[in-house]
Amino acid sequence: MRALCRLLRSRRSNNSNISYDAYMSRRRQSASSSDQVTAILGAQWGDEGKGKLVDILASKYDICARFNGGSNAGHTLVVDGQKFAMHLLPCGVLNSHCTCVIGNGVVVHVPTLMQELQSLLNANIGIDGRILISDRAHIVFDFHQEIDGILENLRDAHNDKEADKSKTGSGEQGSIGTTRRGIGPCYASKMYRNGLRFGDLLNFSRFKDKYLRLVEMNQKLFTELSDYNTKEEIARFESYREILLPMIQDTIFYINHEHKQGKRVLLEGANAALLDIDFGTYPMVTASSTCHGGIATGAGLAAPFVTNRIGVVKAYTTRVGHGPFPTEQRNEYGEHLGTVGAEFGTTTGRKRRCGWLDIPLLQYSNLLNAYSSMNITKLDVLDDMDEIQIGTAYTLNGQRLSAGAMPSTMDDLAQIEVEYETLPGWNTSIAQCKTYQELPTNAKKYIETIERLTEIPVSWIGVGPDRHDMINKLQQS
Numbered sequence: 518m519r520a521l522c523r524l525l526r527s528r529r530s531n532n533s534n535i536s537y538d539a540y541m542s543r544r545r546q547s548a549s550s551s552d553q554v555t556a557i558l559g560a561q562w563g564d565e566g567k568g569k570l571v572d573i574l575a576s577k578y579d580i581c582a583r584f585n586g587g588s589n590a591g592h593t594l595v596v597d598g599q600k601f602a603m604h605l606l607p608c609g610v611l612n613s614h615c616t617c618v619i620g621n622g623v624v625v626h627v628p629t630l631m632q633e634l635q636s637l638l639n640a641n642i643g644i645d646g647r648i649l650i651s652d653r654a655h656i657v658f659d660f661h662q663e664i665d666g667i668l669e670n671l672r673d674a675h676n677d678k679e680a681d682k683s684k685t686g687s688g689e690q691g692s693i694g695t696t697r698r699g700i701g702p703c704y705a706s707k708m709y710r711n712g713l714r715f716g717d718l719l720n721f722s723r724f725k726d727k728y729l730r731l732v733e734m735n736q737k738l739f740t741e742l743s744d745y746n747t748k749e750e751i752a753r754f755e756s757y758r759e760i761l762l763p764m765i766q767d768t769i770f771y772i773n774h775e776h777k778q779g780k781r782v783l784l785e786g787a788n789a790a791l792l793d794i795d796f797g798t799y800p801m802v803t804a805s806s807t808c809h810g811g812i813a814t815g816a817g818l819a820a821p822f823v824t825n826r827i828g829v830v831k832a833y834t835t836r837v838g839h840g841p842f843p844t845e846q847r848n849e850y851g852e853h854l855g856t857v858g859a860e861f862g863t864t865t866g867r868k869r870r871c872g873w874l875d876i877p878l879l880q881y882s883n884l885l886n887a888y889s890s891m892n893i894t895k896l897d898v899l900d901d902m903d904e905i906q907i908g909t910a911y912t913l914n915g916q917r918l919s920a921g922a923m924p925s926t927m928d929d930l931a932q933i934e935v936e937y938e939t940l941p942g943w944n945t946s947i948a949q950c951k952t953y954q955e956l957p958t959n960a961k962k963y964i965e966t967i968e969r970l971t972e973i974p975v976s977w978i979g980v981g982p983d984r985h986d987m988i989n990k991l992q993q994s
Contacts, residue, residue, distance in 0.1 A: 552825035554782045556812055557892075559789025560828035560882045562798075562836040564862065564869060566894035567829045568594050568608040570977060571785045572984055578783040580775060581609025582618035582768075584815030585805040586787030587657055587703065588629040589696040595982045599640065605630050606637075606648065607785045613643060615783075618768050621653035622805060622815020623787075624703040625715070626662070627757055634760075650761065651768040652716030655707050658728075660735055660745055661699030667741055668702070669695055695838070696862075701804040706731065715765045718758055725751055769817030776822060784812055784823065790882040798930060801840030809886045827976060828888035830879060830967075832896045835869040837862050841930040844872035844908040858898040873937065875908045876970045881923040883973060890976035890991065893964060897980050902942040905963060909970060910936040940966060947980045953990045956980075964990075 555574065559565050572594050575581050588604040595601075596611060605625055609615040619625060637644055695701060706712030711731050717724045729747060736742045776782055786807055791797045793807040806814060813820045833854050836842045845851065851871040854860065860869035882888075899905055911918040912934045924930045943957035950956050956964075956978075964975050978988040 554823050555825040556784040558786040560830045562791045563789040565829040565831045571608040575609030575612040575615045579780040581607040581783045583607045584620040585622045585811045587624040587700045588626045589698045589700045619650045620816040621651040624655045624657050626657040649766045650764045655712045657699045657703040661702040664702040665697045665699045704804040825889050829892045834872045834875045843933045844875045846872045873906045877911045880921040884921045890974045892977035894979035905940050906937045908935040909938045
């Protein structure tokens, strides 16, 4: 035991001899390498602007793949002034040479997918042969969405009954605040092992039998589904088959085969680390694996191949739905961030809750994903602020938590107190800045403070909504 302690002390001593500048320089070199496989991952509670970076990078990649979630994800892209809202298709679809894959870990509401395909055709964006759907991806039916709504209503009703009984605040009161898009119920069908996958559409007679059995089971569990129109939904899927069949493939084999041939792969995460079903702020989470580990299970590409992991971080923090939010600002600062940042959900239109950047959250997120670098988005939203605060540490019951520690219960998270560092604002527009050097001094100090506190280099900085409003910091360092 003493020998082990001496060894640990020796390692700590050796690490302390490495200067911060040298450490960050080494991280930047690693992050700026030309990797064959890159993952774009949400580092907060979602809505960070992942789609924009995916769209930018897709021109340099052969394959762009989604590996988790469903139409509860919403990525808004602005290309030459034209807006595209993607819920299921990978954002790389706007690049004509990129093959887009919907992986086995994604759950797909086909009517929503059809709407997205039509929007691309309306914009004269070619999709023939460029979209592949895993034969193992599960299908979200309309009754899954109805069940989602039923469960949310039950949670709210239970909360109303309990509200008078409790005199103390709970981090888990009320509904989860899901998008009611059927994501959780579809993943539940997957875990019950009676869900339907796209491969089932290859034999439509068997598909119908499995579908009717699935509906019947859910009707027994949820009496509200007793009059559910199965004939109409079956007829719709029969009409969808002609469009879908050429897209259905063994994408696990495809991605691995193309990777072996030297093709570059871009992996697009949906939702974010703090919404992960295992690691997020449970139960106010999504129903899928949103972190680095979800790539192996949701796309079938082994983790060691994913050598570049970019965490996308909004320059402040937002959250949709319910649950504790340590740095939330229910004041003029939160209102300013929400108004200037146009913080309304792409999927539901719900107003997002806003607060200061949360470093302890990012440190925890980094433990889960080991980010190579970060993309700081929407820095321009802070342009008009005289002072900007950054949450630097958590305190729970008078004890300061270690960097990277995150309470596992919502009751504890609701009791968190946050320590802040205040930085001066820059009070000028950064919309026209094209290089890191062109940013105001205080904007650069803000970025460098984030790097110092997280020990993660910043690679990209968003200074506006358009595809071109992004600074590549590593290229200029």
